Amino acid sequence: MVGTQVAMYALADCNNFYASCERVFEPHLAGKPLVVLSNNDGCVIARSQEAKTLGFKVGDPIFKFKEAVRQHNVIVRSSNFALYGDMSRRVMQTIRMFSPDVEVYSIDEAFIQLAGLARRDYLQEMRRMRATILQWTGIPVSIGIGKTKTLAKLANHYAKKTTGIGGVAKIPEHPDEMLKTVEVGDIWGIGRQWSKKLRNIGVKTAFDLAEMDSTLIRDSFNIVAMKTAMELRGYTYFNFEQSPEQRKTLLRSRSFAKPVTTWQELSEAIASHATRAAERLRNEELVAKVLRVFFHTSLFNHQTPRHSASAVVELIPPTNVTHTIIKAALEIAKPIWKLGFEYKRAGVHLSDLSSGQIQCSLFDSQEERVRDKRMMKLLDAVNTSMGSGTLHFAATGFTKVMQMKQLKKSPRYTTHWEELPECLCGLHEVQGGMSHISQNTK
Amino acid sequence: MVEELRLPLVGGRVEAGFPSPADDFIERSLDLNEQLVTNPIATFFVRASGNSMDGAGIHNGDLLIVDRSVTPVHRSIVIAVVDGGLTVKRLSKRGSVASLLPEPSNVDQGEYAPIEVGSETDATIWGVVTWSVHRLQCTR
Numbered sequence: 001m002v003g004t005q006v007a008m009y010a011l012a013d014c015n016n017f018y019a020s021c022e023r024v025f026e027p028h029l030a031g032k033p034l035v036v037l038s039n040n041d042g043c044v045i046a047r048s049q050e051a052k053t054l055g056f057k058v059g060d061p062i063f064k065f066k067e068a069v070r071q072h073n074v075i076v077r078s079s080n081f082a083l084y085g086d087m088s089r090r091v092m093q094t095i096r097m098f099s100p101d102v103e104v105y106s107i108d109e110a111f112i113q114l115a116g117l118a119r120r121d122y123l124q125e126m127r128r129m130r131a132t133i134l135q136w137t138g139i140p141v142s143i144g145i146g147k148t149k150t151l152a153k154l155a156n157h158y159a160k161k162t163t164g165i166g167g168v169a170k171i172p173e174h175p176d177e178m179l180k181t182v183e184v185g186d187i188w189g190i191g192r193q194w195s196k197k198l199r200n201i202g203v204k205t206a207f208d209l210a211e212m213d214s215t216l217i218r219d220s221f222n223i224v225a226m227k228t229a230m231e232l233r234g235y236t237y238f239n240f241e242q243s244p245e246q247r248k249t250l251l252r253s254r255s256f257a258k259p260v261t262t263w264q265e266l267s268e269a270i271a272s273h274a275t276r277a278a279e280r281l282r283n284e285e286l287v288a289k290v291l292r293v294f295f296h297t298s299l300f301n302h303q304t305p306r307h308s309a310s311a312v313v314e315l316i317p318p319t320n321v322t323h324t325i326i327k328a329a330l331e332i333a334k335p336i337w338k339l340g341f342e343y344k345r346a347g348v349h350l351s352d353l354s355s356g357q358i359q360c361s362l363f364d365s366q367e368e369r370v371r372d373k374r375m376m377k378l379l380d381a382v383n384t385s386m387g388s389g390t391l392h393f394a395a396t397g398f399t400k401v402m403q404m405k406q407l408k409k410s411p412r413y414t415t416h417w418e419e420l421p422e423c424l425c426g427l428h429e430v431q432g433g434m435s436h437i438s439q440n441t442k
Numbered sequence: 443m444v445e446e447l448r449l450p451l452v453g454g455r456v457e458a459g460f461p462s463p464a465d466d467f468i469e470r471s472l473d474l475n476e477q478l479v480t481n482p483i484a485t486f487f488v489r490a491s492g493n494s495m496d497g498a499g500i501h502n503g504d505l506l507i508v509d510r511s512v513t514p515v516h517r518s519i520v521i522a523v524v525d526g527g528l529t530v531k532r533l534s535k536r537g538s539v540a541s542l543l544p545e546p547s548n549v550d551q552g553e554y555a556p557i558e559v560g561s562e563t564d565a566t567i568w569g570v571v572t573w574s575v576h577r578l579q580c581t582r
Contacts, residue, residue, distance in 0.1 A: 027568070028526025093483045136484035136511050138568075414486060423521050423528045425492035425500060427544050 008114040011152040017108035018046035024138035078406035085384035145170040150231035153188040179207035189244025253347020281320035289352035309336040484511035494544035508569040
């Protein structure tokens with residue numbers, strides 16, 4: 001390998017991102033337990049470190065924890081994606097000031113290719129980047145550096161849980177000792193099932209997995225697990241835009257607030273689910289090959305006539321374009337809908353997901369796909385900055401049957417003029433030798 | 443259901459006729475962002491509330507432009523976190539000691555204790571105010 005440039009990756013991951021965004025504009029929330037709820041104020045989707053310590057888990061239905069919330073003065077917030085989206089953009093743009101090769105992996109994570117940087121002291125450079133992100137945006141990040149994306153991810157995990165290293169960690173030249181401290185379940189792409197299976201055969205740490213015979217891993221697990229093991233040894237198997245994790249299916253469905261009988265209402269609900277699902281696909285840079293639409297009457301009410309219907313279609317070529325998915329969904333749903341039934345639930349299910357490279361097909365034009373891609377980008381940008389659903393397809397309807405409940409949303413501090421943070425021009429006086437701010441404005 | 447989207451017609455027709463002699467001189471229009479926002483990534487807008495900074499020309503309801511990438515110096519107007527809230531203050535730096543002061547109009551001058559940055563008050567600097575936008579006349 002003499003003379004060739006050794007690849008080097010960093011993974012920057014925002015610490016408790018949603019909670020951190022809330023705290024930038026409300027510093028009094030620092031040090032307090034805080035949870036952020038899902039779209040409908042249903043479940044916990046993000047937690048501050050303090051809330052994690054109290055034992056709150058992602059997915060906890062919040063109504064079950066009223067007592068704990070009260071007892072520990074837990075701050076509860078609805079999700080504020082206009083704010084999180086804008087802060088994410090700022091963090092990612094700051095990262096791009098340091099390296100042009102950035103792969104945004106999720107709203108709060110990005111891989112950075114370091115090999116091309118002019119400054120060769122990567123650890124120092126990433127410390128500088130961390131400080132800059134913190135100063136410019138107020139968001140704390142942890143950064144892991146390694147020869148492969150899997151090692152960078154592992155170093156990031158180490159940086160997050162190790163105090164006193166300033167949030168930045170690099171996999172050492174001889175990483176064996178460090179790998180021995182990492183549990184196999186904490187490795188990127190090794191899910192719960194695999195880690196259980198691995199532990200059963202005595203593979204407990206990242207070091208054990210790296211030492212395991214490649215062919216054996218491939219035969220007992222799969223090629224992705226083998227690649228992960230090779231990455232732990234420092235060989236690049238996941239390039240930019242590649243990862244061991246990939247969702248296989250995507251489901252969007254919900255019960256109706258009140259039974260739906262008309263095609264108009266049902267089609268709007270299906271289109272709305274299709275829209276959400278397509279957004280998620282694009283967010284994860286995936287395309288779907290198989291689309292299933294389903295709807296049914298109440299499963300429990302035996303008084304009214306019952307009907308359950310579902311239809312499947314193959315999307316050629318695989319796609320993540322909203323209007324293509326809506327069109328396909330409505331086309332297959334219309335013939336199976338029947339008048340005279342009170343439908344209780346509808347949904348779309350996308351499967352055979354694969355990563356963004358859309359294969360060329362004889363039946364569609366390159367031009368059309370470029371146009372669709374640009375349109376989707378615009379759609380996502382507007383919906384991120386102005387609130388989800390601002391721009392939507394007419395098929396999703398203008399009076400939504402299902403409305404979002406968001407009672408505890410913080411202001412959209414950075415994207416709406418009417419919701420800017422207020423800064424107090426107040427007077428403080430001497431009182432008992434201690435200086436403090438008096439609340440005597442107006 | 444779908445509203446018509448009206449777009450302004452920019453420029454003249456291009457396919458026929460003589461070009462306008464002014465066309466060569468049309469470059470672009472001025473955008474206030476270029477003047478007021480040096481580093482968009484680190485710039486936030488906030489609303490001033492209260493009168494303790496009247497002496498510095500910052501009045502109740504003014505729009506403040508805050509650049510978090512700017513290093514605060516002696517006499518900077520800053521957004522500071524004091525007791526967990528965002529406040530507007532004048533920064534004073536004497537040697538290694540940095541303190542925060544209000545700046546009310548002459549009429550309101552009284553006894554104010556400066557707040558030391560990083561002292562037991564846990565005061566920190568959030569960002570530097572680079573511009574204040576003050577409305578002089580209500581339009582509409």
